[in-house]
Amino acid sequence: MSANGLPRLGSGAVVGLPRALLHYELYPFWRVLFERLGLKVVVSPPTTRDLIEQGARRSVDEACLPVKAYYGHVMALRDRVDAVFLPRLVSLLRGTYTCPKLLGLPDMVRHNVGRLPPPIILDFDETKRGSGLGDAALALGPRLGRTGRQASEAVKAALEALGVFRAALWAGLSFEEAAARATQGPLADRPGGGPSGEALRPPVRPTDWREPAALNGRPRVALVGHAYNIFDPGVNLDLRRKLVGLGCHILTSEMLSHEEVQAESEAMPKEIFWSSGRRIMAAVRRFRRAGFVDGIIHVISFACGPDSMVGEIAERETRRESALPYMVLTIDEHTAEAGLVTRLEAFADMLRRRRRKTGGEGP
Amino acid sequence: MKVTFAHMGNLWITVKTILEDLGVEVVVPPRPSRRSLEVGVRHSPEFACFPLKMNIGDYIGAIERGADTIVMVGGVGPCRLGHYAQVQAEILRDLGYRAEMVILEPPRGHFSALLDKIRYLTGGKPISRVVRALRFGWEKLYALDCLDRALVRTRPLEAVPGGAAAAHRRAVAAVAGAAGVEATRRARDEGVAAVLAAGGAGAAWEDDGEAGGGLPGRNGTPLRVGIVGEIFMVAEPFANQDLERRLGEMGVEVTRALYVSDWVRINLLLDTLRLRRRSRQSVVKEAASPYLGHFVGGEGLESVGETVLYSRQGYDGVIHVAPFTCMPEIVATSLLPEVGRDLDLPVMSLFLDEHSGEAGLATRLEAFVDLLARRRARAGAGRATR
Numbered sequence: 001m002s003a004n005g006l007p008r009l010g011s012g013a014v015v016g017l018p019r020a021l022l023h024y025e026l027y028p029f030w031r032v033l034f035e036r037l038g039l040k041v042v043v044s045p046p047t048t049r050d051l052i053e054q055g056a057r058r059s060v061d062e063a064c065l066p067v068k069a070y071y072g073h074v075m076a077l078r079d080r081v082d083a084v085f086l087p088r089l090v091s092l093l094r095g096t097y098t099c100p101k102l103l104g105l106p107d108m109v110r111h112n113v114g115r116l117p118p119p120i121i122l123d124f125d126e127t128k129r130g131s132g133l134g135d136a137a138l139a140l141g142p143r144l145g146r147t148g149r150q151a152s153e154a155v156k157a158a159l160e161a162l163g164v165f166r167a168a169l170w171a172g173l174s175f176e177e178a179a180a181r182a183t184q185g186p187l188a189d190r191p192g193g194g195p196s197g198e199a200l201r202p203p204v205r206p207t208d209w210r211e212p213a214a215l216n217g218r219p220r221v222a223l224v225g226h227a228y229n230i231f232d233p234g235v236n237l238d239l240r241r242k243l244v245g246l247g248c249h250i251l252t253s254e255m256l257s258h259e260e261v262q263a264e265s266e267a268m269p270k271e272i273f274w275s276s277g278r279r280i281m282a283a284v285r286r287f288r289r290a291g292f293v294d295g296i297i298h299v300i301s302f303a304c305g306p307d308s309m310v311g312e313i314a315e316r317e318t319r320r321e322s323a324l325p326y327m328v329l330t331i332d333e334h335t336a337e338a339g340l341v342t343r344l345e346a347f348a349d350m351l352r353r354r355r356r357k358t359g360g361e362g363p
Numbered sequence: 364m365k366v367t368f369a370h371m372g373n374l375w376i377t378v379k380t381i382l383e384d385l386g387v388e389v390v391v392p393p394r395p396s397r398r399s400l401e402v403g404v405r406h407s408p409e410f411a412c413f414p415l416k417m418n419i420g421d422y423i424g425a426i427e428r429g430a431d432t433i434v435m436v437g438g439v440g441p442c443r444l445g446h447y448a449q450v451q452a453e454i455l456r457d458l459g460y461r462a463e464m465v466i467l468e469p470p471r472g473h474f475s476a477l478l479d480k481i482r483y484l485t486g487g488k489p490i491s492r493v494v495r496a497l498r499f500g501w502e503k504l505y506a507l508d509c510l511d512r513a514l515v516r517t518r519p520l521e522a523v524p525g526g527a528a529a530a531h532r533r534a535v536a537a538v539a540g541a542a543g544v545e546a547t548r549r550a551r552d553e554g555v556a557a558v559l560a561a562g563g564a565g566a567a568w569e570d571d572g573e574a575g576g577g578l579p580g581r582n583g584t585p586l587r588v589g590i591v592g593e594i595f596m597v598a599e600p601f602a603n604q605d606l607e608r609r610l611g612e613m614g615v616e617v618t619r620a621l622y623v624s625d626w627v628r629i630n631l632l633l634d635t636l637r638l639r640r641r642s643r644q645s646v647v648k649e650a651a652s653p654y655l656g657h658f659v660g661g662e663g664l665e666s667v668g669e670t671v672l673y674s675r676q677g678y679d680g681v682i683h684v685a686p687f688t689c690m691p692e693i694v695a696t697s698l699l700p701e702v703g704r705d706l707d708l709p710v711m712s713l714f715l716d717e718h719s720g721e722a723g724l725a726t727r728l729e730a731f732v733d734l735l736a737r738r739r740a741r742a743g744a745g746r747a748t749r
């Protein structure tokens with residue numbers, strides 16, 4: 001440990017990123033940032049049942065599945081890295097917070113996961129001046145012994161990658177596609193290399209979800225929920241693939257642009273103050289009005305605090321103001337695969353029947 | 364306009380005092396009971412926190428008695444309390460109740476918004492009248508907390524339990540009925556004296572707002588247990604299954620880290636009062652810092668910091684109470700075992716909800732108190748006798 005509480009990491013040292021929680025919102029940013037600071041990045045392996053079980057054993061029972069999975073991912077990194085990155089993500093958007101559990105997460109990990117490699121703990125808080133994503137990341141460079149110039153170049157590139165990543169998600173790409181687009185190419189190939197320029201911004205796929213083509217009777221299902229519940233097949237029991245297998249076309253709450261989220265949110269009497277909750281709420285409202293969405297599935301973690309509130313408002317509002325089928329899927333480490341499949345099949349069947357009845361062959 | 368609000372311990376006395384002093388008609392909901400809880404649980408989201416469910420039961424009970432306006436506090440996060448109002452409004456609306464919600468948010472820049480709401484509630488009373496009413500209400504809040512503090516110190520000293528509680532009940536009624544600041548203070552002082560006398564302690568007692576002094580009694584200095592946790596669960600005996608009484612009757616002196624009067628000072632009052640409090644807050648924060656380096660909403664940071672402080676004050680143990688699914692307290696409960704190990708302090712976390720059985724709690728408390736007694740005995744006779 002150096003004097004400032006961060007581990008000493010020379011060029012080429014390996015830093016580990018747990019593939020869980022807000023990894024699914026920020027991964028390209030972290031990857032490019034650390035690589036540009038001359039470090040190697042290792043991401044923990046994909047979530048498995050076993051990994052979740054390992055994490056759950058270290059966690060209090062009351063914690064939610066994503067937090068238990070996070071523990072498991074940190075454990076999976078233990079013997080492979082020189083340092084593990086445990087960001088404290090307080091707020092990613094002014095006027096919002098993430099979740100109380102995420103505010104305490106680095107401490108929970110630190111005190112419960114044994115044999116932890118030296119942690120890099122850093123607070124990111126948009127509600128505080130100078131502590132937002134870019135500013136806090138800027139402070140990291142010098143604290144790791146890099147020059148100010150290196151630090152600012154790294155942050156610039158990282159923010160650029162994040163921009164590409166988000167634009168790709170908003171256009172409807174999957175997490176993997178969007179992440180690859182943001183981190184591959186000139187950027188990752190040449191850590192410390194020159195500005196990336198146009199190569200970083202290949203044209204976005206033209207099939208924007210906002211202008212849907214006909215689907216030949218396949219129902220359009222909107223999956224809403226935290227990015228980590230929507231994107232991590234190990235956590236959500238491969239929900240997306242199951243739905244696609246049932247002939248559904250999938251939209252997700254991650255496809256709304258920041259502006260779309262804000263526009264929906266500001267129309268509410270009181271805006272949701274959880275960043276992810278605000279997006280979920282906005283997505284439900286946006287998809288409800290879209291006219292071409294056949295049903296909404298809200299994926300929530302068992303005993304999730306924010307979801308219990310946001311989900312309740314969203315569901316009641318939807319039932320009152322529309323006839324749109326709305327299903328809440330509660331998942332935890334004990335969720336049975338068979339039960340889930342049965343529910344999804346029933347839901348998809350119902351959507352198809354409704355489609356036929358309303359003659360809905362259009363978009 | 365008939366105004367109601369949710370229960371939390373004896374807080375209704377304070378709120379009723381303030382509103383009635385301003386000429387507002389008040390409907391106090393029936394005391395929380397199995398029935399109100401059942402109503403609340405039936406209509407609330409499954410994973411909502413327990414206080415939200417209890418609130419719903421209270422509101423429905425009050426609406427059935429004629430209330431048409433609900434006053435509650437709001438918030439800006441990070442925890443759920445700040446969104447209670449929206450969710451509760453949705454629930455009541457879908458049930459067909461037409462109650463208006465007046466949400467008092469802690470001032471955040473726009474103080475005028477808060478004033479507007481108060482003006483609305485009071486039919487445009489001048490601000491000086493509002494301040495007077497708040498002063499009056501504050502006096503009652505403080506008096507009630509003093510009575511509670513006297514009770515938890517006296518209970519373990521009683522040969523036959525019940526006398527102190529009866530004196531406390533009478534004193535609470537006297538404070539509730541007191542017609543002015545002076546009368547409230549008198550009722551407070553007389554009440555505190557009566558409660559203490561019931562325990563035969565007769566010791567001089569001064570409210571330092573701090574931990575109990577460990578009044579010596581016939582059985583030596585009682586075991587001392589600090590209570591930390593989420594404020595509603597700490598302050599509402601129905602929710603915590605009468606935790607303080609149970610412990611008191613087992614001969615344990617209980618201290619609550621956070622009284623409602625403290626919470627009001629920290630969360631609702633203006634900056635001048637907050638400043639006085641800041642020193643205490645920073646002590647708690649600093650005590651928590653080896654374990655938790657950031658606030659986590661609710662009382663999560665306090666639960667950790669206060670536990671450390673109890674250890675420094677030589678307490679025998681700490682009980683941590685929280686509602687099931689409570690996020691800040693899940694953070695705290697993840698850290699408390701290590702705090703306990705480091706400081707050699709027994710800490711027990713109780714996550715309670717509508718499914719928690721009484722028998723289970725009694726057994727756990729007994730086991731915990733036994734453990735503390737054994738440790739005390741082992742630690743040597745020197746400390747155990749006076």
Ligand code: SF4
Pocket residue numbers: 064065066067098099100101102226301303304305306307690
């Ligand atoms: S938002 Fe919900 S799922 Fe995510 S960490 Fe918080 S409680 Fe868990």
Ligand code: SF4
Pocket residue numbers: 305412413414442443444445593660661662686688689690691692
């Ligand atoms: S602190 Fe706990 S009880 Fe209070 S709002 Fe938050 S989760 Fe609910």
